[in-house]
Amino acid sequence: MKTRASAPLKRHGTLSRAAVYSAPPSAPPAKPALTRNPSLFPHRTLFWLTVFLCVMSLVFLFSVNIGEVLKPNATQTSLFHLFRLAIMQALWVGVGFVAMALMAAIPPRFWQQSAWVWMALCVGVLALIQFTPLGHAFNGAERWIRVPVPVLGAITIQPSEAFKLASLFWFCALYALPERRRWTRGAYLLLAVWLFGVILVERQPDLGTAMLIFALGVGVAFLGGASLAKLGLLLATSVLGIAALIITPLIKSHLSGEPLDAHKTSYRVQRIMAMLDPWSDEQGFGYQMVHAQLAVGSGGLTGVGLGMGREKRYLPAAESDYIFATIAEEAGFLGGIIAISLLGGVVYACFHLAMRARTRFGRLFAGGLALWIALSAGINLGMALGLLPTVGIPLPFLSAGGSALVSLMAALGVAQSIAREA
């Protein structure tokens, strides 16, 4: 992409205040000039990758759903209830596309300007759920808000998924500012609010999502040009802090001589130990890992065939956190590689978009979105393949779950509108 001649060609970070806040009088108004491709989804590749992934998700959720139906204690009679999982996901895919189209129609500048509002709003909702009886009133004491809907039954909404998107907006907006204007008192205040939101998510308790959101912030900071030394220091301290959190019960039990199980958060250590050798604790912490690996291994090159997977009956969360195990079992190495490639394609497309986007916000957002998808997918797949300890992070697009899908597709809608300006 060629930059417009009228754009100021000064180096980033050394723009004068006047250059940032007002266009040079000779330049035409910026807004109409930004829009080059009038179509709703100008980034064709990204759009079709999204469509393929959604179709794949529905196919395998339907397969998992069949496995559930065959469970002996399933005594549902209505077809809707039998296939509620797949039908609901199909509805969510529809909602996701609507969200994507809406977001694609809104210019990114709007989000850049209002980012802090959305971020603060999300933190507010998280706090409401955590601290007021409102959360209980919706029967969503922990991670979910439960909304009863006629015909469909209760629908659960996960505010932490929206918080991911809002965090991305805010960090991109923050780092889109020139460095001199970035760290105002208001920015520090908002950073504190954001950290509070992350802690709320951790308290739900959802350590995995909290870490993901935190990493997303750090990632955007990295892309936005934060000093490597500072980022390194931050990363080192947070890794040490988390390690201390995890190891404390181990040390305590060594000192006091009590069994490890006596400590509340000992499950974190045990999950890590299970990751190192899942077979030694097959009936306990290693259970999911063992069955995920058995499922993946059973797939072989071409898989056991769609709907023929067996291990999904043993895997808890086979439809959400462990959907990849079913894909790999039923579609084999080829199917698994296709899934990884599709996800990799989305990530690549986002990075590619980041390279050619014409606004700093757009570049940061596209890069951040790539990191979001890559991190979630990497952690989820690492867990399913026995490389990482069990953390509840869904696989983008493929795992069942409406909130995650809709917020992800909304983000892709934003990416489309960024593409329109490119």
Next chain:
Amino acid sequence: MRQPPSQISRISKEERWRLQVAGGLCALGGVALAARLFQLQIVQGAELRELAARRRLRRRPILARRGAILDRWNRPLARSIYQYHLALDPTSVRNPDQFLELVRTHLKIDPRPLEQAIREAQAQGRRYLRFATFVPPHRAEPFLKAYRAIPIREKPAIINKEVIPAREYPNSRLAPQVLGLVQLEEDPDEGNRLVPVGGIEKSMEARLRGVNGIEEGEGAPGGLIIPETLRARTLPVDGKPVRLTLDAAIQEAAEQALDALWQKHRPAGALALVLDARTGEILALANRPTFDLVTREGLKGQMEALRNRAISFLYEPGSTLKPLIMAIALADAQVRLTSRFHCKGSMPIGKRRIRCVVHGKGRGHGIQTPEEALLNSCNVAMAQIGMRAGLEWLYSALQRLHLLEPTGVELPAEESGYTTPPDEVRWGRDLREANLAFGQGVQVTPLALAAAYTVLANEGQYRRPHILYENAQREAPIPVIEPLYARAVVAALVRAVEEGTGKKARLDGYWVAGKTGTAQKAIPGRGYASGKYIASFIGIVPADRPRAIIMVLADEPRNGYYGGEVAAPVFRQIAQFLMWHWKVPPNRAPQSSRTPQRPVYEEFTITGGIG
């Protein structure tokens, strides 16, 4: 809205390399994941697939139903039911409140400790927690039904049921020592089963047990086998029922009658035994101490309550042996009905002396006919018979009465009666001869002794005792003595009840023949324990047309120790019930007074022409 900042900017070098670094890291991660996928699926694929298949293979036992134990009218004494162990997967609990409510309403379990237990199990990452054990079907089935009615994606928790075979008893205090206990042995591979501890459950185990079936195939969570993966299936073979000779109604009466003795005399142990006089079938067999088959109340810490004294309690029968020795002596012409014995109250044998228990008179029983010797329970007269007939004869008499062998009743761990064989007796033959004749120096089981009384009640024919109905029907009588002598001894026993020590056993409307026994408790090898007695009573009712032999025995009773005082009232209560139960027509005019009138039982005295 404020004027937006001009946003168009060219990508800087720094932005570019940072994006490239991030993209490169993502690509590396992707390659690593693909490599791991390759390792799991292609390199280890075959191995993992085999492992997974083997892990999914389940052997699911199909439980066989244990056979019922029935009484002689096919009324169940013990029958099989299924109970449930209920477990849940603590990590699957989605809605604890709904689950706890379900458990509270249907299973009547206090939710608070359960909630605590679930939380602990969750913290430990356990995937299996039993929250209710031995749930009877009337509780478990409504619970499971309510659970099944919940839509699958809204189940508050994933639960699992395990079928537990159990015994059900219409009356759990009825003959527990005869039926025997069963204990659950949990075996996830071959199937849970009940292991017998004693009684019929143990002796008839082979028939009652049945064989568990097996299903083998890929298991679905919840324990079932996925039909299309079924590899092998053996159907279970249910156990067959066992029909006993017991009569639940008579057993109940015996248990009740024994309760009175148990409370009044507080003995160390007690027993009531009812035999069919004509067939030797055991109609009732009650033991004390006893326990409850369901609650196991009374069993704690003491195995004594499990003991069936009828076959395991060896004791010296004392006076209750005298009528049997007399009958054989009469039949072998060692004694004639016209014989006379002289009792001075005691008799010297070597350095020792044997004594009679004489009431009031102080000087012995005087001149005694054989009938009077039984009526007065005269030790001196019996000693004279024994010494005259000799040790070999006495030993063979005990053998002919089947007292020195196990009866072969279908109950486990039966003891055998015992006395020193004559060829092993080195010294004191005289004293042994005298003692054996009145029931000392020989150990018998209550059942063997009661069975020996069939010789008297059954026209001189011995009937082997049985508790298994089909065996009792097959058994032929064994002639031991001429009917005549049996009748003569029964007649003497009628007098013993009417005039002698067994007055408390008399019944309105029926003749009773019976003999009391009050024996000092023998300590093996050390003579007799002072102050410790075994009080017993054996009777035949009705004496003129015998239907039942009833034996009552109390080991170390308190508040009195005479057989006529402790055991006879229990006999009377059971006998009275039997006469009503069987609707036996009374054949004896109601007595105006309790004093016996000789002419009334004239028909039992042995008149001329015999001996």
